[in-house]
Amino acid sequence: MDISSKSEDQNAMANRKYIHWQDPGVEKIPPNEAEDIQAVADQINAIQKAQWNMHRHCYSGTHARTQGIVKGMLIVKDDLPKHLKQSMFAEAGEYPTVCRYSSEPGDPGLDDRIPQPRGFAMKVFNVKGEMFDPTKTSQDIEFNSTPALDLADAKTTREIIDLRIKYGNNQPELYKRLEARPDTDLQKFRDSVRNTHLESTRQYSQTAYRFGDYVAKFCLVPASETQRKLYEETVKPDADPSDILHQWLKNFHEKHDAEYLLQYQLCENLEDQPVEYAGKVWDPQKYPWQTVATLVIPKQDSFNYELKSFWEDHMRVDPWLGLKTLQPLGSPNRLRKVVYPASSKLRRMMNGRQEIHVSSMDQIPGPPPPQMGSGMRAMKVN
Numbered sequence: 001m002d003i004s005s006k007s008e009d010q011n012a013m014a015n016r017k018y019i020h021w022q023d024p025g026v027e028k029i030p031p032n033e034a035e036d037i038q039a040v041a042d043q044i045n046a047i048q049k050a051q052w053n054m055h056r057h058c059y060s061g062t063h064a065r066t067q068g069i070v071k072g073m074l075i076v077k078d079d080l081p082k083h084l085k086q087s088m089f090a091e092a093g094e095y096p097t098v099c100r101y102s103s104e105p106g107d108p109g110l111d112d113r114i115p116q117p118r119g120f121a122m123k124v125f126n127v128k129g130e131m132f133d134p135t136k137t138s139q140d141i142e143f144n145s146t147p148a149l150d151l152a153d154a155k156t157t158r159e160i161i162d163l164r165i166k167y168g169n170n171q172p173e174l175y176k177r178l179e180a181r182p183d184t185d186l187q188k189f190r191d192s193v194r195n196t197h198l199e200s201t202r203q204y205s206q207t208a209y210r211f212g213d214y215v216a217k218f219c220l221v222p223a224s225e226t227q228r229k230l231y232e233e234t235v236k237p238d239a240d241p242s243d244i245l246h247q248w249l250k251n252f253h254e255k256h257d258a259e260y261l262l263q264y265q266l267c268e269n270l271e272d273q274p275v276e277y278a279g280k281v282w283d284p285q286k287y288p289w290q291t292v293a294t295l296v297i298p299k300q301d302s303f304n305y306e307l308k309s310f311w312e313d314h315m316r317v318d319p320w321l322g323l324k325t326l327q328p329l330g331s332p333n334r335l336r337k338v339v340y341p342a343s344s345k346l347r348r349m350m351n352g353r354q355e356i357h358v359s360s361m362d363q364i365p366g367p368p369p370p371q372m373g374s375g376m377r378a379m380k381v382n
Contacts, residue, residue: 010081013290018083019267021210026275027329036154037335041342043161047106048346055108058350059312061343063119064108067101067198068249068302069311071361071369074124074262076293084264086212087325088127088139089292095139096125096361096369097295100311101198101249101302104144104190112245113237115195118145120203120220121317122295125360129323136357139322143203143220146193150186152279153331160187186279198245199252200230208267208275209319210327215267215275217282219289223259226252246303253302260297263289275330298370307366314356316344321357 019026044061052058078092088095103110104117124139131137151157167174178187203220211218222228230252235244252258265287267273273282318340319328328336348355361369 013288014081014083016266016268018214019270019273020213021215021327021329023270025270026215028276029334030153030155030276030331033154033331033334036158037338039158040154040161040335041339043158043165044106044339044343045346046165047161048343048350051106051108052350058347059106059108060347061106061339063102063104063121064106065103065110066108066308066312067103067112067118067246068253069098069100069304069307070253070258070297070300070302071096071098071364071366072258072295072297073097073369074122074293074295080292083214083266084290084292086214087210087323088124088129090212093126095127098123098125098361098364099295099297100317103245111242113195113235113240113242115191115193115235117190117193118198118201118203118245119143120145120201123315123317123358125358127323129325131322132320132324132327136321137359138357139326140317140319141218141322142205142317142319144206145201145203146189147204147206147219147281148186148189149206149278149332150183150190151332152183152186152277154335155331156183156279157332157335183279195235197230197233197248197252199227199249199258200233207278207332208273208329209333210325210329211264211266212325215329216264217267218262218264220295221261221263221289223261223294224257226256227258250301250303253297253300255299257299258295258297260295261291262293262295263291265289278330278332300367300370304366307364310356310365313347313351313353315358316340316355318344 047061048058074095074097076089076093080089100121102119104119110116120143122141124141127139151160163174163177167177178184181187200222202222205218208215208217265282265284268287273287274280319333320337344355358364
């Protein structure tokens with residue numbers, strides 16, 4: 001794309017009518033939601049206790065399996081159009097970032113050969129602005145490899161986790177129950193996701209967030225040619241080892257730099273782009289993704305045992321830890337506001353650990369962040 005056509009596209013996107021985050025109807029809290037949310041918190045704690053009984057160690061209720069942790073830089077350039085100059089993206093900046101790759105279920109021993117959603121989480125440091133908690137100054141951002149969230153609202157989450165607890169070890173019976181639901185396809189999709197290299201996997205926020213003045217979802221897109229080529233590499237259940245995703249990731253980061261585009265998809269139509277129900281994909285043909293920043297990760301060891309233990313035993317990634325101008329929106333995020341602290345509290349108690357809220361990369365154990373080479377530096381100016 002030449003400069004003139006890029007400018008025309010940006011102007012066209014800038015002139016669209018976006019939903020303001022305080023517009024009527026953005027959030028509608030249904031009756032009994034608080035009861036559903038508390039029930040989910042109790043369910044997640046029950047899953048954690050079951051895992052503790054198996055491993056004699058307590059993990060997060062979801063995303064329990066760490067595949068790798070890396071350090072990089074989130075880079076915001078100064079050439080964003082006005083409608084994208086929102087919140088932490090209003091000015092150019094470079095933000096040290098630590099990132100964790102994971103598998104989504106709550107079993108830390110889950111075989112990588114089993115297709116399941118994968119996760120990616122970021123703690124971004126040195127961010128300026130009004131925080132939800134002034135004592136916790138990171139901007140936490142989390143992703144999942146499926147664009148729609150099966151736990152689409154608090155009520156659905158309570159129902160589905162109840163079924164998974166009761167019938168998780170009996171898939172025919174679980175599917176029988178799921179097939180009686182109107183959202184059957186959404187609930188069964190997780191078992192048929194493409195099981196491919198994590199470095200080639202696009203990641204999604206799934207839920208909606210405030211984006212400065214507006215409402216948006218966001219995604220993380222593998223951008224280097226090396227990463228994109230890895231999409232063709234899929235797990236072979238009969239040939240690959242049970243930790244193949246971890247091995248692939250480690251081999252990649254030892255040899256290659258990585259680059260991701262952080263993109264936002266702005267809300268224009270609340271009927272077609274619901275905030276309260278996260279089970280519907282916002283059509284990217286109607287509502288295009290727009291790049292606001294680049295995440296660059298220099299080559300490094302992606303599986304430092306000290307860092308893995310520190311993250312799992314002491315750290316919490318929570319979308320409610322961050323800027324008010326990036327406020328989580330909708331039922332799934334109101335659920336997270338209760339469930340995440342409850343999950344963390346139980347985990348620390350059962351493991352005899354304390355939660356540590358890191359505010360800078362200096363507090364993260366392991367080797368210091370690698371220096372970006374000239375090729376990586378070029379990425380931010382191209």
